[in-house]
Amino acid sequence: VKALVYHARNDIRLEDFPEAVSLAGDEVRLKVKRAGICHTDYNEYRHGPLYVAASPHPRTGRSVPIVIGHEFSGEVVEAGAAVRRLKLGDRVAVNAVDSCRNCFYCRSGHEALCASAAYVGFSRDGGFAQSAVVPEACCHRLGDGVSFEAGALVEPLAVAVHAVRQAGVGIGCRAAIVGGGTVGLCTLQALRVAGARDVFVVEKSEAKRKFSEALGASAFINADQTDPVEAIRELTDGLGADVAFECVGTAGSMATAATVTRGAGTTCIVGVFPGDFEFDFNTFLSREKSIATSLAYSDEFPTVIKMLGDGRLKAEPLITRMIPLAQSLDQGLKQYETLAATNVRMLINMDA
Ligand SMILES: [Zn+2]
């Protein structure tokens, strides 16, 4: 099958990749329909392998060259002998965390922390291909009203719903989001569903204003023009945000998120940092602020799919480009940085 295959840093190829001939009992083969290109994919391309398996993964045995792509939807076209829940023709979104389902972390709802978790698109072959083989347990049926396009956004929306749960957000809270990219805009929606009184989006790209406002932000703060700390203090009676979400993964955005959080409030880290940096933890200690962290997701897929179906969460406003697989390297990954300021989610349309 045609696929985007990770060989090494700066070496991703669009090429023919051998498909699994036979399925394990618990696996299904999907005809991939739509797949989202994520900042993580770009990071792997330019700075990886970070999560991409450079040496064989203990459970899957897979390593580079490997098919990337961890945000995708598809249709079941073949089922292993032990598959019971899914049937041919089912439309599904794929949970990228293929964990052991048996260890302490898996049994306590922390699948992303499982020591032998394999990530689809990193340590098992992913969705930037015409077809993909994944465990049945990773597949979640899309409701009738949920398109394949929306199906490709279930993964980042699950990240956001998980983050809002990790931060312990309550109804009536005043929240800030640092970073108005896909995860930030998904977090905005999740906060609205959770009953936030106000959501303030802090972002450097003015082009993200219209997305934030369309999805219900109380205020969009352009951090290049306005000091976000001052702006949020003014909007919260001098206090600061009850909770702030760091959705970028840089030292500067971490400092902003920590500073806009009010005393005794919570800063939730969602962005992934590319490396070490210095940080003054007195920012937290001197005001008794808490830190929450959020990695991937646990059982949020059915919640997200249900909320996409009834309109509480929206995927379509986040989709800014759709390209065929044949152009996914030249017009997709290679253009990612150039398009970053204006683009939200770019989808690969496998039917095109
Ligand atoms: Zn992603």
Ligand SMILES: [Zn+2]
């Ligand atoms: Zn486990």
